Every structure is written in structure tokens, then in C-alpha cells.
Amino acid sequence: MDLLGLKTTDLEQEVLRIYGDLKKLATREDAPPCVARNAKKALACLWQATNDLDLSFEQLRDLGV
Amino acid sequence: MDSPYWNPKNEKMPREELRALQLLKLRRMCEWAASECDFHRRKFEKAKFKAEQLRTLDDLRRIPIMTRAEWMECQAEKPLFGDLVTAPREHAIRYHLTSGTSGRQPLRVLDSMKDWEWIAEMWCYGFWGFGVRPSDTVFFAFSYGSFIGFWGAHYCCEKLGALVLPSGNMTTENRVKQIVEMEATTVCATPTYALRMAQTAREMGIDLPSSRVNKVIVSGEPAGSIPAVKRMLEQQWGAKCGDTAGMTEIGTIMIFECAHQPGGTHIIEDNFIEEVVNPKSMEAVGYGEEGERVVTSFGRGFIPLLRYRTGDLVMRMPWNKCTCGRTFDWYDGGIRGRTDDMKLIRGTNVYPRAVESIVRECDEIDEFQIVLWRKDNVQDEITVKIEVKPQHAARTAELLPRLGKDLAAAHEGLRFNVEAVAHGTLPRFELKAKRLKDEREYK
Numbered sequence: 411m412d413l414l415g416l417k418t419t420d421l422e423q424e425v426l427r428i429y430g431d432l433k434k435l436a437t438r439e440d441a442p443p444c445v446a447r448n449a450k451k452a453l454a455c456l457w458q459a460t461n462d463l464d465l466s467f468e469q470l471r472d473l474g475v
Numbered sequence: 476m477d478s479p480y481w482n483p484k485n486e487k488m489p490r491e492e493l494r495a496l497q498l499l500k501l502r503r504m505c506e507w508a509a510s511e512c513d514f515h516r517r518k519f520e521k522a523k524f525k526a527e528q529l530r531t532l533d534d535l536r537r538i539p540i541m542t543r544a545e546w547m548e549c550q551a552e553k554p555l556f557g558d559l560v561t562a563p564r565e566h567a568i569r570y571h572l573t574s575g576t577s578g579r580q581p582l583r584v585l586d587s588m589k590d591w592e593w594i595a596e597m598w599c600y601g602f603w604g605f606g607v608r609p610s611d612t613v614f615f616a617f618s619y620g621s622f623i624g625f626w627g628a629h630y631c632c633e634k635l636g637a638l639v640l641p642s643g644n645m646t647t648e649n650r651v652k653q654i655v656e657m658e659a660t661t662v663c664a665t666p667t668y669a670l671r672m673a674q675t676a677r678e679m680g681i682d683l684p685s686s687r688v689n690k691v692i693v694s695g696e697p698a699g700s701i702p703a704v705k706r707m708l709e710q711q712w713g714a715k716c717g718d719t720a721g722m723t724e725i726g727t728i729m730i731f732e733c734a735h736q737p738g739g740t741h742i743i744e745d746n747f748i749e750e751v752v753n754p755k756s757m758e759a760v761g762y763g764e765e766g767e768r769v770v771t772s773f774g775r776g777f778i779p780l781l782r783y784r785t786g787d788l789v790m791r792m793p794w795n796k797c798t799c800g801r802t803f804d805w806y807d808g809g810i811r812g813r814t815d816d817m818k819l820i821r822g823t824n825v826y827p828r829a830v831e832s833i834v835r836e837c838d839e840i841d842e843f844q845i846v847l848w849r850k851d852n853v854q855d856e857i858t859v860k861i862e863v864k865p866q867h868a869a870r871t872a873e874l875l876p877r878l879g880k881d882l883a884a885a886h887e888g889l890r891f892n893v894e895a896v897a898h899g900t901l902p903r904f905e906l907k908a909k910r911l912k913d914e915r916e917y918k
Binding site: 451 | 588591596
């Protein structure tokens with residue numbers, strides 16, 4: 411379901427899944443800078459898609475994003 | 476997928492769903508602000524407001540209005556950023572300044588990585604909506620300084636895959652040359668500067684209408700939605716002219732002109748709530764009535780902006796008065812003016828009161844006058860005429876450049892002409908002074 415309670419499409423589910431994976435990656439303490447910083451950058455970008463598609467609306471301060 | 480919309484899901488969303496989305500985001504932003512932002516927590520407590528009171532969108536009016544003066548005050552009390560920010564500066568990746576022309580203290584803004592991406596995202600709604608595509612070559616006539624200006628638009632174009640041509644501190648002649656040489660298809664500038672480039676091109680013997688430029692996207696001045704100016708731009712460039720408007724306090728644009736050009740600019744309503752109110756009573760006004768914009772943004776988590784009074788005058792129109800298919804309402808004529816006396820000179824806000832506060836710091840000056848004029852009918856200029864007290868006449872030569880420098884420093888580097896005139900020649904006033912003379916005309 412999206413934020414309005416509407417059924418999500420396959421594409422939207424894929425976006426949400428990758429967004430969740432990036433959040434996990436962004437919290438890993440064993441990641442070298444090249445992974446950690448690029449994961450955060452990618453997460454900042456994918457946040458836009460989840461916001462645009464009304465899939466998620468949250469702040470990412472605790473992840474440093 | 477070549478959609479005319481950047482985000483088809485929300486740009487065509489039924490109004491009832493759009494309002495439900497706004498309410499949900501509003502609640503979350505208020506919860507965030509109450510939890511993480513001392514500035515808003517203080518205001519909420521004073522107004523006895525809690526996020527859970529937001530049951531319908533009409534409850535928005537329970538949220539206390541936020542003003543620029545309050546923002547400045549909190550920055551003055553807790554330099555540099557006040558208590559409006561929700562994280563220490565180490566969490567930010569970007570710093571920008573407003574012009575600071577409503578007083579000498581500018582507003583300082585910080586953005587996180589996510590917020591900065593969002594700033595570019597809002598420009599994507601506008602640029603894509605006006606027809607910019609990955610195949611475009613986009614030229615930015617922009618100085619890339621601490622003024623936020625077209626920064627977000629630059630990153631928007633990188634994001635949507637266009638070829639970006641940043642021009643930094645190039646001369647106007649070199650900019651024109653590069654636009655032609657690199658076969659730019661889209662040019663971004665203030666309306667005034669777009670006209671100046673067109674004039675320079677003519678002087679250089681370059682025929683811009685025969686160039687590859689087919690879109691001129693303007694921002695920074697209300698002139699972009701003035702029909703006469705738009706006509707001049709479209710004729711002189713041989714291109715469609717699209718208007719956008721934003722503000723440093725938001726960090727990005729909140730309105731854009733779509734390719735259908737209804738005579739105004741769509742509000743990005745899935746990311747903002749825009750209220751239009753009577754500036755005296757603060758009561759909401761209806762469609763087709765002029766009023767002041769009050770904006771709530773869902774984008775910046777670093778600096779929550781809730782019911783911020785903008786001073787911009789607008790006239791809201793219903794979405795279905797545009798044929799583009801968006802369900803976003805729009806502002807007829809874009810930003811129509813200001814509730815205060817602010818003047819826009821080459822994209823920079825100039826407040827006579829702020830100029831006066833700087834001029835008045837020079838003890839040598841007796842009287843002054845601000846003259847706004849248009850050079851060659853294209854470029855806006857500002858001249859401050861001063862009368863030096865007779866006893867300080869010998870210091871005039873030293874005073875003129877110093878004052879010019881101080882004025883520029885307080886106005887994003889805007890060049891001020893400062894002229895000394897004979898003592899006793901400027902008007903004197905008995906009651907309310909009128910020291911600003913606007914000699915510009917849109918022909």
C-alpha cells in the first residue's frame with residue numbers, strides 16, 4: 411500500500427525494496443568510504459522517487475542523509 | 476516513456492487524494508518540527524498547537540504563521556543558524572544565503588544531502604513540464620555564488636540527463652558566443668539578463684532566432700510572467716519563454732509554467748501547501764482574488780518551513796482552467812508583486828529601507844535618493860544619489876566607492892551606481908519621505 415492506502419504496482423514495490431536495501435547499506439559500519447558515501451548519495455536520490463510516488467515520507471537525518 | 480509530466484502519478488492525481496496526501500505530509504512535518512526544532516516547538520507551545528489537531532486540511536490554520544523577522548531574530552540570538560535547524564551544521568552538505576536586504580542580516584540556510592536532492596527534484600517538475608529533455612543542451616547564465624538562484628536547476632538538468640553548460644563569471648559576449656557555438660537549446664537566466672544577452676547578440680551581429688535555442692526559462696524576477704516582457708523575450712530569442720519562481724527560504728521553485736502556458740504558473744502541490752490570504756486580515760481569499768502567499772514546504776527537513784509568510788502577491792486559479800491535464804492549481808500571472816516595497820534588480824531583492832540603513836551609517840551624507848532606471852531599455856540599474864555635508868566635501872572621492880562596496884556586499888554583489896550631487900538639490904520631505912524614484916517602464 412502507498413501512503414494513501416492504495417495498492418502499489420510492481421514498479422513501486424521494486425522502488426520500495428531497493429530503498430529499504432539502501433537504508434540497510436547506509437547503516438553498515440564495515441563499508442569502506444566508497445561504499446558508504448555512494449550508498450548515502452543513492453539513498454538521497456531514491457528518497458525522491460519514494461516521495462514522488464507517495465510510498466514513503468520520512469527524514470533520513472539519523473542515516474546522515 | 477515520454478510523459479509530459481515529471482511525476483504523472485501526482486501531477487494528475489484527483490484533488491481529493493491530493494488534499495489527503497497534503498494532510499498526511501503536513502502532520503508528519505509538524506511532528507518532526509515539534510520533536511526536532513526548538514523554533515517551531517516554542518511557537519507551537521505558545522499557540523497551544525499539536526500535530527494531532529490536524530484532522531482536516533482546514534486545520535492548517537491552527538499552525539502559527541512564521542515570518543522572516545522571526546527567522547532573522549532567532550539567527551541573531553543564536554548565530555549563525557538560529558534554532559530553526561534540526562541538526563548541527565556537520566550534517567549539512569550545502570550552505571546558501573538570502574540577499575539580506577530586508578535588514579543587514581541575511582538568512583542563512585543549510586541543506587542535507589536528501590534536501591539538496593529534493594531541491595533539484597522540484598526544478599525537474601518545472602523543466603520537464605516545460606519540455607526540457609535529455610537531448611537538450613542547457614546554458615545557465617548564472618554566477619554560481621552563495622545566492623541559491625539556478626543552483627537547483629543546474630542539478631535538475633544533470634539529473635534529467637541534459638547537457639549542462641555552466642557559464643560562471645563569463646562576459647555577456649562570451650556567453651552569447653558559447654550559446655551559439657555549443658548549440659544550446661535552452662537558456663536559463665533572469666528575464667532582464669535574457670533581454671540583455673539578446674541585445675548583446677544583436678550588437679555582435681548574431682541572429683539569435685536562427686540559433687538552436689527553442690526555450691528560454693526565466694526566474695528571479697516577476698517580469699517572466701509579464702506578457703509584454705515575455706513577448707519581447709520570445710521575439711528576440713525566437714524561442715518559447717517559460718517562467719518559474721522560487722525563494723531561498725524554500726531552496727527551490729514552488730511554481731512553474733507548463734508547456735501549455737495558461738498565462739501563469741502551476742503550484743507543485745504534492746510538495747507544498749500554498750495559501751493565499753488577505754495580507755491585512757490574514758483571511759483566505761478565493762480563486763481569482765489577489766492576496767499574499769503563505770507557504771508550507773514538505774521538502775526541507777533541515778529547516779522546516781511551516782506557514783511562512785512570503786510577501787508575494789498572487790492570484791490563484793483552479794487547475795481545470797489550464798488544459799495540460801495537471802490537477803495542480805496555478806497562479807495567474809505568476810508572482811504579481813510584493814506586499815512590501817521590495818524592488819528586484821537583476822534578480823536581487825533590494826529594499827529601500829535596507830539601502831537607507833547602510834547609507835545612514837555614513838555620517839558624511841546629508842540626503843540621498845534611490846533611482847531605478849533601465850539602461851538601453853533592457854538592463855535594470857540602481858543609482859544612489861547622495862549629498863555630502865559641506866564640511867565633508869573633501870571626503871567625497873573616498874566615500875563613493877566605499878558606499879558602493881557596502882551596498883553591493885549587502886545585496887549579493889549587485890553593482891550600485893553611487894553619484895554625488897550638489898548639496899541642496901535633492902528633494903526634502905516634511906512628512907513621509909519618498910526617496911525611491913522608479914523610472915523604469917515595461918514597453
